[in-house]
Amino acid sequence: MASNVPINMEATLPVPEVLADVPPSAGLDWETQVVRRCQSGDRDAFRLLVERYQGRVFSIAHTLIRSRADVEDIAQQVFTRVFFRIRDFDFRAALITWIYKITINECYNHLRKQRSRRLRCVSEMTEAEAHHMDNARSTDPSPQRRAVLAQMVSLLLGKITAEDRLLLM
Template identity: 50%
Template sequence: MSGLTATLPFPATTGGATRAKTRLDHRTTEEAALVRRVQAHDEIAFREVVERYQAKVFSIIYGILRNRNDAEDIAQQVFAKIYFSIGHFDFRSSLLTWIYKITVNECYDYLRKKRVRKLVYESDFSADETHRIVNSEPATDQAPSVDERLAQHDLILKLLSKISEEDRSLILLKEVEGHSVEELSEMTGMNENTIKVKLFRARQKLVKAAQRLEKGPLTPPSI
């Protein structure tokens, strides 16, 4: 952790005293008590976890895969995984952060297995298309067509596959879930500077991945 900030220093935050808040201790929350009950094989507690997070998990999966049929299958897998591995949950992060990471990983495992990404990853995008999508203006009055949205969706999934699981979860929590750096710090148990460094690096990797796609072997021969 310190190594990260040492290699990529951020200026010290002004007013460090005000920033130095008491970090949320995930071991003492109401959620932690629920987790401990699940760890003690309390099935009612596990049911509560499922009911509390099922809508969230479904939404995350649907957001990534855009397929309701697959969403249930993967959601079941996510909760089964939670059931079997909650014993290893160490309270360093919030339960939601942990579940979020498992969910995103399951989605990517699914994509890997089904080779869904291959449909667009290596074949369908020309360099021009990639360039146009990546460098498109962030907001335009004209809504993109369905095809364009699908292409954008596939492209961002592919770019996200190029970064680590941790970076992927973090950047999705920031951009998709809309959490602030401060909230992410509370959720993950990392300090804000570390979050900023990790987000910056993840964004840089995404930019580089997009550039590689543009320059990739798929570039059509120039005429």
């Protein structure tokens, strides 16, 4: 039986033990306290930050990058960058906005690297491979190719019964 008790989807997290010695300051929320602790080099506070935002980073990255392995690599790069740049965070924007921007930039960097790898692979093709690729992409066969295809179709149609040929025609 369903309960009519409203569920608070943005439930506030209790202040973890690692933050217990942070003096209660007027207007300082959990995020601000964690960031300040991270900025002072507190690795436990950074672990809390990662735990809180890793799901969002995964979701953001997965919208642009479909490979789970690549998304995991990107998330690791994002939090590595956050770790080394947290001292630069100046609270002008929300922390999630800053992390979002880092995530998007890491995704674009990943896509650029992928594109560069594809271009490098194409440039390293032999002439025969490139010719084969061009032929495979062609949707409008040359007159010679059409003649060969017509001969092949005629030959194959000649090998089946008249009834089967009618079904195909």
